[in-house]
Amino acid sequence: MLSVAIIGAGICGLRCAEVLQDAGITVKIFDKGRGVGGRLATRRHAHWRFDHGAPSLHGDGDGWGDRISRYPRWHCGDNTTWHHLPTSGINQLAKDLAGQLHVQLNCQIDSIEHRGHGWHLIDQRAVAYGPFPTLIVTAPCPQTHALIKAVDSTLFEQLSTVRMSPAWAMMLVTGEPIIAAPELRPNHRLIRRISAESSKPGRALDTGEYGYVVEATDEWSRQHEEDSPAAVETSILSALQSIAKTSFNPLHCAVHRWRYAQTEQPLDQPYLFDPKLQLAAAGDWCFGEGAGGAYRSGEALAMALLGAE
Ligand SMILES: Cc1cc2nc3c(=O)[nH]c(=O)nc-3n(C[C@H](O)[C@H](O)[C@H](O)COP(=O)(O)OP(=O)(O)OC[C@H]3O[C@@H](n4cnc5c(N)ncnc54)[C@H](O)[C@@H]3O)c2cc1C
Numbered sequence: 001m002l003s004v005a006i007i008g009a010g011i012c013g014l015r016c017a018e019v020l021q022d023a024g025i026t027v028k029i030f031d032k033g034r035g036v037g038g039r040l041a042t043r044r045h046a047h048w049r050f051d052h053g054a055p056s057l058h059g060d061g062d063g064w065g066d067r068i069s070r071y072p073r074w075h076c077g078d079n080t081t082w083h084h085l086p087t088s089g090i091n092q093l094a095k096d097l098a099g100q101l102h103v104q105l106n107c108q109i110d111s112i113e114h115r116g117h118g119w120h121l122i123d124q125r126a127v128a129y130g131p132f133p134t135l136i137v138t139a140p141c142p143q144t145h146a147l148i149k150a151v152d153s154t155l156f157e158q159l160s161t162v163r164m165s166p167a168w169a170m171m172l173v174t175g176e177p178i179i180a181a182p183e184l185r186p187n188h189r190l191i192r193r194i195s196a197e198s199s200k201p202g203r204a205l206d207t208g209e210y211g212y213v214v215e216a217t218d219e220w221s222r223q224h225e226e227d228s229p230a231a232v233e234t235s236i237l238s239a240l241q242s243i244a245k246t247s248f249n250p251l252h253c254a255v256h257r258w259r260y261a262q263t264e265q266p267l268d269q270p271y272l273f274d275p276k277l278q279l280a281a282a283g284d285w286c287f288g289e290g291a292g293g294a295y296r297s298g299e300a301l302a303m304a305l306l307g308a309e
Contacts, residue, residue: 002026004305005121005130007109007147008138010038011291012283014097016136016298021101023306029101030121030129032108035091036098039261039284040291042089043171045252049203050171050213051090052256055183055195056083059292063299068093072201076183087202112137112147114277134278134305138298140164140260141267141285148281153274155281158267162285165218166225167192167261170236172212173205173252178244179212190239192217209251214240218264221257229255263288270300280305 004020006013009031017027031038039053057068058081071084071093086092108124118131137144141162148156182199185192197211198204205211214236216224224232232255241247266288273280282301287293 003028003132004134004136005030005119005132006136006138007031007112007121008038008283009033009036009094009098009103009105010138010283010294011040011094011097012294012298013038013136013138014094014101014298015295016138016282016302017101018097019299019302020305023302025306027101028129028132029098029103030107030109030123031103031105032124034105035095036103036105037091037094039258040090040094042091043254043256044089045171045254048171048173048197048205048209048211048252049089050197050211051085051195051200052169052171052213053258053261054090054291055193055213055215056085056200057090057093057291058083059289062296064292064295067295074182074200076195076199077181078183085200087200109147112151114151114279118278134280136280136282136301138281138283138294140283141263142260144281144283148279151277151279153277153279155272155274155279158272159281161265162263162267163265164260164285165262165264166221167218167258168216168221168224168232168236168255169258170212170214170216170233170253170255172214172240172250174210174212175208175249175251176246177210178240178246178248184243186243188217188239188243190216190220190235191243194240194243218262221261225257225259229257232257262290266293270297271304273301273304 041053120130284294
């Protein structure tokens, strides 16, 4: 295994690449996004910043706990686990990891082929890359499933047991506070969680500005997956008015749809590997424990590939 291609520069793909590269393997990562991080995403608008995927990094144990504890702590009111966050936004973790890695951005891999000496990857402009002796796919499970559909691999069947749920997220700035705590998880049919972005370390806003990310529930997001952004905006704002109990004035409002936000039914094993084809798959959907689980999945796969050499 002299060189490896990884599809996906989320936390799973980046951690996997880091371990392999540290062991002397040449790694090339491909991602369709404009930046690294995947669902560890930070959106900027004017001077506002929103972590509109995962709101914070949390969890302890092994390398993940050590890694995230390098960043400031966010006192979000959860006394069961510590939450951490880079001041510039959650996706700084991915940027810090990607610093020494070779990542090709804006490159959506549309198909993969195994022939001759290995794997060939073809992107959205029909540009081909490879051959790579080993290929690792770390896209959300349904996208991984679609990519390896054309390949006769044992992985295909195993991937079909996993289920992921969508989520609509709203990025909102108001002229008045809408919740008193840094984070609120109301018992509401539409709203799962409200995170006060301006309560995060180093993220205080100008006087008279309050920044929030509002996440819709899985169930509501699934029912309204194909709604227009304008319709979703109207529904979430009206639900928020009932939770806030005081009227508020939006200074900025935008929504984002995550088709595959979180894992509903995980694989329950750290990764998948087809030794015959040298094809592997990993991601948060393996353990189903969010960003920490994605990190551990990528790490476990890299260690297994190194052990198998
Ligand atoms: C709204 C929301 C709330 C969340 N809340 C939490 C939380 O509270 N706690 C927590 O721990 N986690 C939370 N998560 C989940 C957490 O963000 C993910 O578990 C974690 O970031 C997944 O990392 P990953 O590397 O497995 O996948 P991703 O981050 O999805 O990375 C996969 C990458 O693959 C790329 N890709 C996909 N297909 C292709 C292709 N064909 N070609 C090239 N590139 C491709 C994508 O662009 C992406 O960058 C939340 C997520 C969302 C969306």
